[in-house]
Amino acid sequence: MEIPEILDELRKKALGDPELKKTLMDTRKDPDPIVSFCRTCRNLGYPIYEMELISAGEEFYAAMKRSTNGGGENSPVLEGEDDFYELFFASLNDESK
Numbered sequence: 001m002e003i004p005e006i007l008d009e010l011r012k013k014a015l016g017d018p019e020l021k022k023t024l025m026d027t028r029k030d031p032d033p034i035v036s037f038c039r040t041c042r043n044l045g046y047p048i049y050e051m052e053l054i055s056a057g058e059e060f061y062a063a064m065k066r067s068t069n070g071g072g073e074n075s076p077v078l079e080g081e082d083d084f085y086e087l088f089f090a091s092l093n094d095e096s097k
Contacts (some may be wrong), residue, residue, distance in 0.1 A: 003048065003084060006041075006047075006048060007048075007084055007088045011092060025089070027040050028089065034053065034085060035050060037085065053085055056084055
């Protein structure tokens with residue numbers, strides 16, 4: 001499974017399990033939140049590592065830019081679309097409202 005699919009599955013589980021959601025949200029309080037998040041994911045059986053999480057978003061964004069107008073200077077700026085980590089937590093917060 002790729003990082004986006006893992007995060008989607010984890011998000012769905014967390015939305016149905018308040019304790020899991022709290023555990024994941026608490027990783028953001030750690031001095032090194034991405035390391036804490038990835039360690040927690042691995043403890044839950046999801047093989048997510050820091051550099052894979054970061055590079056997955058960057059690779060996805062780069063592919064999107066290349067597919068738009070040849071990926072040149074005229075391609076749209078998509079702020080934040082390359083940060084799967086932040087998008088994951090934003091989706092958890094949005095669903096709780």
